[in-house]
Amino acid sequence: MKKVALLSLGAALLVGCATQPVVWEQPNQITVEQATVELKSNLWINKMPTIGEVQESNLHGALYLESDKALPAELDVESISIKQGDESWVIDGDLLELRTHNQNQWEVAFVWQFAIDPEQPVDVALQLTINNQQDWLVEKNVKIDTVY
Known part of the structure; x- marks a missing residue:
């Protein structure tokens, strides 16, 4: 009985891996409802001195979705x-804040x-959903800036 359960679990894990998208190989542009959407990432660590607060090394991010046409209202991050x-x-x-410019x-x-490591670049992937379909935008080698 344990062997059957173990084999079933192994098969389920393999199927899960086979259907998992190769996220990091996606482009930084996709077409959504005839609009080309591009990801542009800005990342930084704020090292500005503050009075009375301990300065943490938080990573700040502003990821921009830019399109040649109006972005669809059904698009969800x-x-x-x-x-x-x-x-x-x-x-x-709730850790993400969406702002419409x-x-x-x-x-x-x-x-x-x-x-x-703020000295090394990162890859950034943004998962989007539109009409129950998931898409990914990936930007590679994004530099992390430091603000003083």
Whole structure:
């Protein structure tokens, strides 16, 4: 009985891996409802001195979705993944703030504390959903700036 359960679990895990999208190989542009959408990422660590507060090394992000046409209202941002070397982190839900600058440009903002090397670039993946279909935009080798 244990062997059957173990084999079933192994088969289920293999199927799950086979259907998992290769996120980090996606482009930084997709076409959504005849609009070309491009990801542009800005990341920085704020080291500005503050009075009375301990300065943390939080990673700030402003990811811009820019389009040649109006972005569809049904477009939803699900999560952000950040990868550096063999490490990766996921930010989702209430930790993301969506700001609409105009019909053609949206900003996804976040602040999060990572054990990240600010001297090394990262890969950024943005998971989008539209009409129950998931898409990914990936920008590679994004430099992390430092603000003083």
